Amino acid sequence: MKKVAALATLLTLTTALAVAPKDTLVIQESADIPTMDPGVTYDTASGAITENLYETLLTYSGASLTKLEPLLATKWTISNGGKTYTFDLRKGVKFHSGNAMTCADAEYSFERNLVTNSAESGNWFISESLLGTGANANDDKTITWARIDKAVECNNAGQLVFTLPAVDPAFLAKLAYTGQSIVDSKHAAKIGEWSGKEADWKAWVGKDLTNSNLSKQPSGTGAYKFVRKDANAFLATAFDGYWGKKPAIKNIVIQKVSELAARQQAFLKGDADLIEGGGRAVDEEQIKGKPGVVWQDGFPSTSATAFFMNENIKATGLLGSGKLDGKGIPANFFKDANVRRGFSYAFNYDQYIQDVQKGKGKQRTMLLPDTFPGYDAKVNTYTFDAAKAKQFFQRAWGGQVWKNGFVLTANYRAGSVPSQTAMEILKKNIEALNPKFRVNIQAKQWSEMLASSKKGEEAMIVIGWAPDYADPDNFMYTFYSSNGYYFPRNNWKDTQVDKWLEQARNTVNTAERNRLYSLVGKKAYEQAPYILMPAPVGYSFMRDSLVGADQKSFNPMISFSYTGTFWKELSKK
Template identity: 75%
Template sequence: MKKFALLSSLLLVGSAFAAAPRDTLVVQQAADVPTLDPTATYDTASGAIVENIYETLVTYKGASIRELEPLLATKWAISNGGRTYTFDLRKNVKFHSGNTMTCRDAEYSIERNLVTNSAESGNWFIAESLLGTGANAKDDKTITWARIDRAVECNNAGQLVFTLPKVDPAFLAKMAYPGQSIVDSKHAIAQGEWKGTSADWANWVGKDLQGSNLSKQPSGTGAYKLVRRDANAILLQAHDAYWGKKPAIRNVVIQKVPELAARQQAFLRGDADLIETGGRANIEAQLKGKPGVVVLDNLPNTTATAVFMNENIKDPARLGSGKLDGRGIPANFFSDVNVRRGMAYAFNYAQYIKDVQNGKGKQRTMLLPDTFPGYDAEVKTYTYNPKQAEAYFKRAWGGNVWKNGFTLNVAYRAGSVPAQTAMEILKRNVEALNPKFRVNIQAKEWSAMLNDSKAGKEPMIIIGWAPDYADADNFMYTFYSSNGYYFPRNNWKDASVDKWLEQARATTNQATRDRLYSLVGQRAYEQAPFVLVPAGVFVTAHRDNLVGVSARTFNPMTSFDYTGTLWKDLSKK
């Protein structure tokens, strides 16, 4: 009871301790956590917890972003010309509920992803592999229960068998994504989730599971289980029946602390072991060199970030007057390429690198990590050029943008210093061009921003992408295709780009794929659907008594938090 009372106190944000207990990891962040249901997990805040509660069949080996090893599987075999994958599963694995994992749980988990698949979840890319389409049965009437059932089956030997309609060289990497975690089917069904049969599958097609019963009461095989959750904190404890090595960290407390200064103070006192740091500039100015702080620098950055300009804004309340009269914008304001080019020339890339990344940043040519195959360093880039920005704004909408002005309402993720700084740079430079230009920026909760932007309601947002699997397609298709996950956020469509991206998906010839991605990059430069935010060299900070965090073990694909490793591999001295 004494330990539980201490943990209860830790859940109260702002509580002061000389240091977080040795067996407890305390993490403070600005973002809220939209879901704890693997099927609905498609953001980094949720993924950072889900990957520690649940486990997948395979995972990335060490710090490698390409080499995979078994996790809940023990081995696999590929046959039928690369179209059939057969997995042997680990025995005597216990869920948090006490149920024993069986092949049926694995089959149920992946079938549930295929049944409920929607653009809001991370299941479109596994649906593409197993069904040949990223759509669900509501959007594609050729998808039947029989088709889903045939794609994922348990054979008489208790092995899990996947049958693909065509070869997908990225299939195994896709299976390492936390959204493909194995859930406790008996527990899920008891909570009122899909029964796992044809009888009720139609009722669950495309269903939003972000706030599912399984999110509220998860049961995974991972090293940590949920104890309690409220609006400001999440408490997890070690799973005593975990099949693997017992973790040294017994308790994990995730606290939502929107104010950066408050997070920093807790970190410097030792009340928090890890925090959302606010980016490089803040780390170097406020944390580096302070007692008890370790800064881990020069880490790989496999994310891409952009300012989205929505060409079909679906929320009249965000449009002001809804006209080009200086008091608002029309819903299709960004459909004029001159507006988009004006914005791209108005952003000061060098200033962002200086202010946010303390000079350790890079202006990429494409929304693709430069370490990935397919990246073309020769594609042209925009530079900060007020004269060019002015010239394009003067052309926009037949001269009416310059003549009448506009009022633009912009949102950024609450608590994100880099996002706020980027929007402030853009606001300052755009408004300096013409006294009739006004850009209003406001902080918005992460979950609300995600929901509103995917519904096409936000005129302009800044958002990034962390890879689901290590292939250029995961970035290029996501950002640039009109069938991609991010399309509803900016509604930009180019027929040539769509064609090139589909061609890149249909070949395993890397030289051909590289050429096609270069064409996409050049076309995107010409059309400016995004303002490309410079990519920083990743840096993080942790308390010096936290063991297991290093450049040697850091894997940007495995973990979504600040350590590049799972909690079970950490300890404190």
């Protein structure tokens, strides 16, 4: 009890921006934490937590995007023509509850992900591997308990065995994603989660785990154990029973601080070790070169970001009059490709690169990192061209858009300076085209924007994608397929693009996959479903007292992107 009381006191002090002790890592960011349940973790804010409280079978080796090494597994074999994977599991591992980790926990974890799978849970890609479909049993009636149970089992030797319906060259990489972490099955069942048995599996199919009991009371095998969380702060402490090397830093405090200036002040004073910055231009001016700051530059960018233009806006509160009468927009406003092209030509990409990225940015041809296979640098791109924007708006909706005007309400993540600046650039240029054009922009909490956009209720937002696993399918299918994760947020569909993407994910021929992705890129340029944001050159900054985060160890596949490594690898001097 004394220990809990002391930690609670620490949380209160650090929330008040007390000086960060040597045994405590203090992080400040603008986003809240949507969930701590690995089964539904599918955003970086949540992933940064779960990947440190929980562990996966495999993890990335150092800074490599392709080399994997054992974590909770010790070794594995592949047989049956590449369709059977057998894992030996680490012995002597304990969960934070004190329960010993067994093969049954690993089997439960994957079966739970298959049972509760939904498009928003992040388990669709493991379901595709193990069941041959990204759907759940509610949406695909061929999925039975027998199929789920057969896909992942423990054999008599206590090994975990996966049986795939078809070869999947990305399967091992998928297992390294934090959403595939091993959870404490006894603890989960005790607090009211799925029992792990056939008797109640149907009641859990597709269930939203965001606010699950496991999210409120996590129990993983990670080096850090959850202590408490409220609306403004999160606290974890080193797990005494951790099977691996004892972490050098005892306490982790993450504070939600919406105002960038407050985060900067705390960082420069040493009250915070790491903070969410404000984009390169702001960070170079306010942070770089200041006393006590370590700045690292030149990281490759493995994320992709875009303006989403929703073709089926389901929130009537954002539509104004709901008509093309100059007082609002209809729900299908962005359905006309001429509207989307007009917006694409109205964004000043070069200005964004200069204002936000301080000249260190690159306009991509498609929503795929240029370091990934399948990227085609020859696909055309949009440039800022007011005359062309005007031409397309004059054509849009038979001339009604230009004649009557519109009022559009667009939201951006509260506290995100890059997103806010992008919105301001677009607003200024759109409104300069026609006095009847109006774009209202407003900040919105990250968890709220995720939830509303998931329901198709946002008209226009800026949102990005960080890879779950290092394969082009994870970006191209996500953004461009009508079966992809982001489809409900954009509602853009092209049957030919869907066909190409399905073909690309069903062949191991790299040249053919590259050809198909190039075709998708060209079609997307023509149809303009997104406004592609310039990709930054990666950088990081931290207090010089922090040790263990450098470019040699930085891995962009780790959600905790401020350092690109796990908390357990860090120390303070």
